Amino acid sequence: GNSVTQMEGPVTLSEEAFLTINCTYTATGYPSLFWYVQYPGEGLQLLLKATKADDKGSNKGFEATYRKETTSFHLEKGSVQVSDSAVYFCALSDWSSASKIIFGSGTRLSIRP
């Protein structure tokens, strides 16, 4: 069945450091891929998405590229800020199983000033 595996946290970085959170997936079809973010005390928000191979999703300085050959959707940001501290979830939605999003386990990111 479909699944998402993402880098375990917590991840702690200094402000302005480069960020990568790895995410790989298993899917039978051609899924759409997402990164969701959950800031402290807030609900889940969609951060970025990509719907087909080689698409790049981007938002708030974050980027992720849909790599079909490596079944990956790694999240990157060139220079993180304290305000990026949150839990990040990689997720997929496959039309063949269409009823739900499959989430990874989440990666907690903490940024030190």
Place this chain on the structure above:
Amino acid sequence: GAGVSQSPSNKVTEKGKDVELRCDPISGHTALYWYRQSLGQGLEFLIYFQGNSAPDKSGLPSDRFSAERTGGSVSTLTIQRTQQEDSAVYLCASSVRDRGLNEQFFGPGTRLTVL
């Protein structure tokens, strides 16, 4: 426009009591989902409604859990005879079912604590 809303935001109950959690999806969204987020765990799918179709209940953990969606809009998740392991944040999401995307919009969640 208004997002997904959930009520109550927090619920504390005693073991063995029944609870009802409410979700108001975004107007016009035909699909509605319930998830559970337990402490230190990821997001667990519970149930899905799409239009007038029979709901996908494949994620409900036991027969103590049930959900309804009235008039294709508001949904209520009911947990009967609550247990301490039911303590979690219950999230509702809605979407416009669009082939190939299925972007879901989440509510703020209801934090359930079973004493």
